Amino acid sequence: MSLIDLMSMAKPNIETRDKILARLSGKELVNCFQCIKCTSGCTALKLLELKPHEIIKLVNLGFVDELPSSDIIWTCVTCLKCVQRCPQKASPYHVIIALRNLAVEKEAKVPEGYLKAVSQILETGQVETYQKIVTRKMETVDRECLKLPKINPPKQSFQAVFMKAMEEKKA
């Protein structure tokens, strides 16, 4: 076999498709008429070959089993141009976010940076840690020597509630 047509081999999964549609209430995904405005303006297309209109088509047809495990959903830059320009309010960005959430639920391969963000928030309330900056004059400075006020991390009660929110499956 020299050429494999993935679509003719895969089976549509209507259940998962409906799950994705349910997450997208208010976004008219099924109205997409493939005008390709999203793909032609897509920031990630040039570099990473993200084609939002293809993702929309695959989801509409129910070919949704491959997408959450594909790296392509993690190439979106979230510049929101597709949401802005879609004449049918199909909003590829929101579809991609829904697919990413699904990937996490299915325990598919998720870029480590995102999972690290979750544990950092749980630990400190923030995704970044306080950094010392070396100025152009080669001085090392932090908030204290810049006389910036100290802002406290979240109270202890935050962790339990954050975990509870994370367990909420369908948003």
Place this chain on the structure above:
Amino acid sequence: MKTAVFWGCCILTSQYAYEMSLRQVLPKFDIDLVDLRESTCCGDPIKSVNDFTANYLAARALSLANLTGLEDLLVPCNRCHFTISEAKKTIQDNVDIRQKIVGLLKEEGLEYNSNIKIWHTIDLLHDYVGLEKIRKAVTKPLKGLKVASHIGCQIIRYSDLGRVDDAENPKKLDELICALGAEVVDYSEKLDCCGAALTRSHPDSALSLAGSKLKAIQNLPANGLVVSCPDCQLMFDAKQRDAGTTVGAKLNVPVVYYTQLLGLALGIEEKKLGLDLNQSPVDQLLNKISV
């Protein structure tokens, strides 16, 4: 005017110059900043993992603002501004999500207030303060300075949400720059993204996006680039050298926050505006101003 301020992670942990310049500049226009009780994430990086939790974190930020008793909240980071604005709309439109989130917040004794108005640096200065007042406050006009502007993606899109400026032809940042006596150079890559959001999954591609934009700006008859988002500044300023390596160019573009430029025009000392902290060659821009 007194406004609460949600800084977000990026500004509080490394983009100190944005915070310093905002704290210097806003009081000159009788805007007092009130810090929140806690520093937390707005929810943006969690959106890709669990959309519901992202909305909860954004709602939590609004609830912390509610504790100050103020109904204005300044969110100077583009990504935080988008995340909190979108969560506010989701909570307003979706009863189920609203009930769950209000319940979670209650467990921490926090109360959600849907009346809080969300500001960004750009609309606070352009719409609330106004160009006329800024023009009058300028003591050191930036005559002869030519800059390119980059407003970023997430404060201008998507319009249904009610954004800070027009999605396809944003003008407010340019007008704010002109109000200081400087000139704005237009360019076709103006709406291109800085790439910051790819850092967690494809860091090299993120740098490549920043690099291509900087390369285009370097070829303009401009003395530098002006931004108003900590993520964009991080990509264009702190990571400029790496971005240049990725696109095979030697980059040499001074990048400053609008609030730093405004501070200079108001006669505030460079050091107080955090201008030592910029990693890009801003000295060449500063020399141009002092001539």
